[in-house]
Amino acid sequence: MNPTPDEFREIWVLDFEFVANPGERANPVCLVAHELRSGRTLRLWRDELRALKESPIPTGPGSLHVAFFASAEWGCYLALGWRLPERIVDLFAEHRLATNYALGKDHRRALLPLGDGLLGAAALHGLDVMTAVEKDSCRDLIIAGGSWNAEERIRILEYCESDVDTTSRLFNAMAPGIDWPRALIRGRFTAAVARMEARGVPIDRDTFNRLRERWNPIKLKIIAEMDRFKVYDGPSFREERFSRVLTELGIRWPRLPSGRLNLGEETFKTMVGFHPELAPIRKIRQLLAETRLFKDLAIGSDGRNRAMLSPFGTATGRNTPGNAKFIFGPSAWVRGLIQPRPGMALAYVDYSSQEFGIAGYLAQDRAMMESYESGRDVYLAFGARVGIIPAEAMELETEIAKARFKTERKQLKAATLGSQYGLQAEGLARQIGRSVTEAADLLEAIKRASPGYWRWSDGAVRLAMLTGRIHTCLGWRTITHRDTKPTSLLNWPLQAHGSEMMRLASCQLTEEGIGVCCPIHDAFLIEAPADEIDRATARTREIMAEASGIVLGGPTLRSDAEVVRFPGRLLDGDSRPFWERLTGYLHELDESTTQAIVKPGLFSCPNP
């Protein structure tokens, strides 16, 4: 099948206006849809939309749906209980693809002065559009919500229609440059995105609320208990105060090229080694760093975290959900808030060593493929080939081998992953705490053990620089530049193909009705009734394997799964201590509040 727009009986360009409150599902206000062949236009206000059991636009394969940032449209479809369309092209995704320059943010802004929104994309094609100011004022009117008078309704509908008009013209401008078969896969993914965004992640809202309400007291408590040197001013660290403490103690502290104090954790670690009296300051900084970013999580009234996944946000095609809103954005301890509802269960299913597998199979590197297929721990198996792990380790039971060669495995893992994005000996040495020579030897040994991968990778990087393009098998690509860092290109195919397989899997999973809460780069969080979770998990793993097989042209990747049943939480071992510390503080603060409330007198007033 090689569809082009000519093969669709109908081409519908559509846009909803909707109210989107943080954590809540979309609340549609109106829909305008324009059919390009017949010239028909539909204009529907919210009450008319709600009266419809299905979309007024045929959702079957004969009609193409065109939208800009299409997942938002499908969010409205789902809110209305409508079936999602089967054929979609998202002009945002196609615009991102067309302008996916391997350049920094500043450079990109210069090339796309109006940004990556509808206006920016339209401007790029020389289309005249309303000004951003007009757009903002209409947006404000919609966001204000509630009831709009007749005049406002007309204004909102006209605004919506003008976006549809812009999108239609953008479609005509972009259509000749679109790679249709692959664009339709990307479009199909936007429907999957909407399904995942609509489901969201179940949250222990009570704990979240208490933690949020008590966050300031907790923060100040940590500081009050530990800030002997008074380097904090309320909740803020003051460089100047810290600098004065250092002078008083006669300590020379490393500085950045800018002349400012180097306040990185690495530096603190080293310096505390020499001056243990500074340890509490380091500890406070660590604690406060871990507790940032959780207060703005978008939690809906039904206690579910819903955040825009922002598909196609990165150069490699990954999603870019806002870290402040998305529960998987902040530190891992925040996942303690993720809890299945009674009777339900969650499973976190992630690809096993996804990038390692992609590297091995794309390059057809014997050592990497065989290590992956050994069925053992990939790093132990590969380590044996590299010569870092003794061959006897392969005879041991995996968990025993992992424990016995813990240090070697850790170093090898860091070196293997690092080598796939150009980590140098100095960086590796720092990371694994060994000498630069040892780190260099390790990197060298890895390269010797997997010559096929390095030949392939070197060729891919050169080709990208030569042709100015690098692409995945499913058509995601980046436009390179003479300033593109070779290290970016080194990692690009691995991350970009990982992203492709996540998109394919997202489609299949959500279309089959698996309860996908969200994707997390190389993993899915799924939800099911407790007695169905094992089956759902097994099916998820099959689908993820199938998706990897399509992307890799045959070979498949494995996955690992962790199941959590009510009242469990999605916490890993490393973040549990901090979670417990925080809930401990919460408990203390709750108790002191309770004591305050039951002080004599407070309840002695008779009810009026």
Added chain:
DNA sequence: TCTATATCACCC
């Protein structure tokens, strides 16, 4: 007082 920049910490 507001904004821009640099730095840092977190995620996969």
Added chain:
DNA sequence: AAACGGGTGATATAGA
């Protein structure tokens, strides 16, 4: 010239 990939976002200080 540098050499740790792709991101988001908070914070402290410098600068307008």
